[in-house]
Amino acid sequence: SYELTQSLSVSVALGQTARITCGGNNIGSKNVHWYQQRPGQAPVLVIHRDTNRPSGIPERFSGSNSGNTATLTISRAQAGDEADYYCQVWDSSSAVVFGGGTKLTVL
Amino acid sequence: QLQLQESGPGLVKPSETLSLTCTVSVGSISSTNYNWGWIRQPPGKGLEWIGSIYYSGSTNYNPSLKRRVTISVDTSKNQFSLNLRSVTAADTAVYYCASEAIVAATFFDYWGQGTLVTVSS
Numbered sequence: 438s439y440e441l442t443q444s445l446s447v448s449v450a451l452g453q454t455a456r457i458t459c460g461g462n463n464i465g466s467k468n469v470h471w472y473q474q475r476p477g478q479a480p481v482l483v484i485h486r487d488t489n490r491p492s493g494i495p496e497r498f499s500g501s502n503s504g505n506t507a508t509l510t511i512s513r514a515q516a517g518d519e520a521d522y523y524c525q526v527w528d529s530s531s532a533v534v535f536g537g538g539t540k541l542t543v544l
Numbered sequence: 545q546l547q548l549q550e551s552g553p554g555l556v557k558p559s560e561t562l563s564l565t566c567t568v569s570v571g572s573i574s575s576t577n578y579n580w581g582w583i584r585q586p587p588g589k590g591l592e593w594i595g596s597i598y599y600s601g602s603t604n605y606n607p608s609l610k611r612r613v614t615i616s617v618d619t620s621k622n623q624f625s626l627n628l629r630s631v632t633a634a635d636t637a638v639y640y641c642a643s644e645a646i647v648a649a650t651f652f653d654y655w656g657q658g659t660l661v662t663v664s665s
Contacts (some may be wrong), residue, residue, distance in 0.1 A: 438607065468648075468651075470649070470651035470652075472591075475616035479640055479655040479656065479658050480591065481655070482653050485645075485653070486651075491653065492591040495631070503627070510561075511654060521590075523590065524650075525591075525651060527588065531607070531629075532593070532604050532605075532606065532607075533581070533593035533596070533644075533650065534607075535583075535590060535591040535592065535593060536590075537590045538591070
């Protein structure tokens, strides 16, 4: 089965850039999607198909995907960006797969 | 913009069947652009996909849960449902329903608010 690996936690200073990674075997060949989940709330899609932002998601959120790593980048981090972030792909052997999630702390 | 809402018992006894329904209140469950999915999240843990269904009834399940899961759809009510059999405490989780966009890629663009289901006697 296909697996996605995320760091448990990432910290970023207020106003700086946070990078959250998602590792998987040849993940660059797959479409990667990212979700933000604030405490007590349902997940929200912030990036789909590697680089695309749904309407209403700030331009500060961007994504990239190459080789064995996909990255969610949050520029000019704000206190409201504190949340858990999950990557997700579809794989022919496992269907829908989520990463374990990364907790973003804004200092 | 799609709207989804989960409903069902918040407490289920061990060995019994967990049953939840998701109502799509805005939008049509018969859309050809979507599957309809169930995802769960145990307390303090990450997201786990349970399975998805197309309006025609075609299903896809997480291999780790497949032998205990049935997802069904009722297009006349704009609803889809989850049955999880033989539950244990490990099935205690917040259960989400979501719309699964399937054009060009597979991702979940709209989510219900989630419902906590506790398995306990």
